[in-house]
Amino acid sequence: MQIFGVDIGGSGIKGAPVDLDRGDLAQERCKVxxxxxxxxxxxADGVKQVVDHFGWTGPVGLTFPGVVTGGSTIRTAANVDKSWIDTDARALFSERLGGLPVTVVNDADAAGVAExxxxxxxxxxxxVILLTFGTGIGSALFADGVLVPxxxxxxxxxxxxxxxxxASSKAKEDAELTWEHWARRVQKYLAHVEMLFSPELFIIGGGVSRKAQKFLPFIEGIKAEIVPAQLQNxxxxxxxxxxxxxxx
Incomplete structure (x- = not known):
């Protein structure tokens, strides 16, 4: 079974048909x-461009980098324009995609569900806590496999x-930090999250998950196991x- 997925980020919008039996992309993704x-x-125009690239005419799932309540209403917009707040995202995207059925979910929650x-x-x-390091830091918290959205x-x-x-990867780039220096910031952040939630496992996602070997070895003193996301970005x-x- 294939369904189309779109991941909206602060810097890029990427999507592809997904093979839900394998949990992997069915075709090479398109990014704008x-x-x-x-x-x-x-x-919405960017999303339409990505979906139209494949000529897709079925259901579309979209992530959003902020709080999504009721499966549609945007409540926060830290890394996109503030005019998103209180937008009915499902109606907006469905209209722009010619009436296709649309589902909207927080971006890190979507990544966590997949992992x-x-x-x-x-x-x-x-x-289990998944943390995505990109333009910002997203999080997905699971208790025995159940998502707390x-x-x-x-x-x-x-x-x-x-x-x-x-501690986001954007902060690393903006301050031109070495991997080791950035890892110390990430370590302080992980220690704070660990103090609050005592997870058994941290999963590190986002684009930096492809380069986990460059910074994870510098992170010390965290009791939870720390692993890179297997599905990466x-x-x-x-x-x-x-x-x-x-x-x-």
């Missing part, structure tokens, strides 16, 4: 740059700042498609 400013109309079903969190009990742990305060302002696309298949 997220418009700046990332307004609802601009992002728990097909990746590093598969068959793991207890508390919209946790947004990237906005925990760390040394007087939003954690993602210090495709996890959001897969998870969005999984949610669309369920219709929620």
């Amino acid at each position: 740059l997220t418009p700046q400013p990332a307004t609802p109309d601009g992002v 728990v079903a097909f990746g590093a969190g598969r068959d793991r009990s207890g508390t 919209n946790t947004e742990l990237g906005h925990l305060e760390l040394n007087g700042h939003d954690a993602e302002k210090r 495709n996890a959001g696309i897969v998870g969005a498609a999984m949610r669309a298949a369920k219709g929620s």
Whole structure:
């Protein structure tokens, strides 16, 4: 069974048909740059461009980098335009895609759902936390495989700042940090999250998961196991498609 998944990020919009039996992309993904400013109309145009690239005419699952309530209403917009707040995202995207059935879910929650079903969190009990490091820091919290949605742990305060302002991969690039220096920031963040939730497992997702060997060896003092996401930066696309298949 194939369903289309789209992952909307602060810097890029990427999507592809997903083989839900394998939990992997059925075709090579298409990616376009997220418009700046990332307004609802601009992002919807980018999503349409990605979906039209494949001539897709079935259900579409989409991620969004913020809190999504009721499967449609956007409540936060830290890394996209603030005009997203209170937008009915499902109606917007469905209209732009010519009436196709659309499902919208928080981006990190989608990545977490995919990793728990097909990746590093598969068959793991207890508390599992996936953290995506990109333009910001997304989070997905699971208790015995059950998702607690919209946790947004990237906005925990760390040394007087939003954690993602210090420890996201964008923060690394903006400050031109070495991998080792950035890893120390990530370590402080993980220690803070561990103090609050005592997880058995941290899964590190986002684009940096492809380069885990460059920074994970520098992270020390964390009791939980720390592993890179197995689906890497495709996890959001897969998870969005999984949610669309369920219709929620």
